[in-house]
Amino acid sequence: MQQKVLALKKVRNALLLAHNYQPMEIQEVADFVGDSLQLAKKSAEVSGYDMIIFAGVKFMAEMAAVLNEKTPVYIPATDAICPLAAWVSADKVRALKEEYPDAPVVVYVNTTAETKSVSDVICTSGNAVKVVSGLGVARVLFGPDKNLADYVRRQTGVELIDLEPRGHCYVHQQFDIAQITLLREEYPEAVVIVHPECPEEVQDAADIVGSTGAMVKIVAESPDETFVIATELGLVEQLQAKHPDKKIIPAYDRAVCRQMKKNSLEKVLRVLEERPKENLVEVPEEMIGHIQEILERMSQAPDARFAEASASD
Ligand code: SF4
Known part of the structure; x- marks a missing residue:
């Protein structure tokens, strides 16, 4: 099956990107393996491909679609949804913004495109401390991961108001x-x-x-x-x-993300063979500009430049 994927990738002129948490059988045939931000950066850089296959969870494939509007992005498993990203909806962000109008909203990259589209800055686990301290404000709305929030709070001394105090990654x-x-x-x-x-x-x-x-x-x-x-x-x-x-x-031999593992070689092969419309990842046109803008804002945080931010989920 790996040989079939490698051969068909050439025929389709496809780029296969795989997240660090993907099954090894996919990582072994991927063109690039990395964390969510490294993969987003790679998606933005590449050109000349007819399709990108993004083996990860949906919010990551959405980032690729936002950063490379010219190339269709496909996800092998349409139900690979990160439960952490589901903790904070766009409506929740809007409501808290009304309550705390002076606090910028910093969202972790593990959020949906819709939630990002109403937020002010994006961060990754690798640059969250720099992004938050770089804002130079005393109070920030932050989420959805409460443990990452604790870490940033302790490192920066900034008052972080949780977008969702229960938000966590079950893994x-x-x-x-x-x-x-x-x-x-x-x-x-x-x-x-x-x-x-x-x-x-x-x-x-x-x-x-x-x-x-x-x-x-x-x-x-x-x-x-x-x-x-x-x-x-x-x-x-x-x-x-x-x-x-x-x-x-x-540290724990059952720390497996079931959503990440919904992707399989069979599903990668099916996407290459059939390019099914339901596997195409689309971000509404009206959200794209704002998400690109707040990604750029993240890149302007001191020492957190997009090109150097090599660490995320
Ligand atoms: S490991 Fe946790 S944060 Fe990462 S995709 Fe899985 S559920 Fe989401």
Whole structure:
């Protein structure tokens, strides 16, 4: 099946982008694998393709469609929807904006295009601290991830009002201190890296809090040989495949994002063969300009330039 995908990709002149949490069978045949922002950036840069197949969840494919209006973007699984993104609707943002008219709305990239279209700035887990502090204001509306909000609050001292105090990623919410403590006993030499979507006490128990992009960089560049990684298993598998000489231990071996895993090689192949209309990702015309504008605003935050922001979900 991988050979078929590779051959048909050429025939269709298609670019296959895959998120770090995708099944390895897709990552292995993708043209580029990365976090959501790296993939968005790649979508914006490329030209000359007749189609982009985005193996990830829907909000990520929407970003690709916003940033590359010329190339049709397809998602293999139309029901791959990030539950974290579902926590904050555009209506909720509008209502809180009325309540706090002076507070800019910073939304995590894990939001729908509709929610982004009524927000003021976008951030990723890799640049959220810089984006929020770069605004130079005392109070910000922020969401939907409450754990990322805790992290940014502690790093910046800015008052963050949660767009949704319960907002969380069910995959990262599962990590707990007991798992980290046991693994530290078993592997005292390990460097523990935890995603900022994990609960605050798990972040406190880590050596490093970092996004998936940061995890990739640290494992590649560090002289350390053993790492405990608290994020989705797809990234742990990718890191182990890339670094067979190092020991990459999942902090929890059931941390699987079911939505990400709705994509499969069969579905990628079907999109290549049939280019089904229902798999085409479309963002309403009237939202595109505003989302492009607030992405640009994110890029203007000091040290958070779009081209350098290498870390997100
Ligand atoms: S891992 Fe969490 S934040 Fe990422 S796509 Fe899955 S549910 Fe959403």
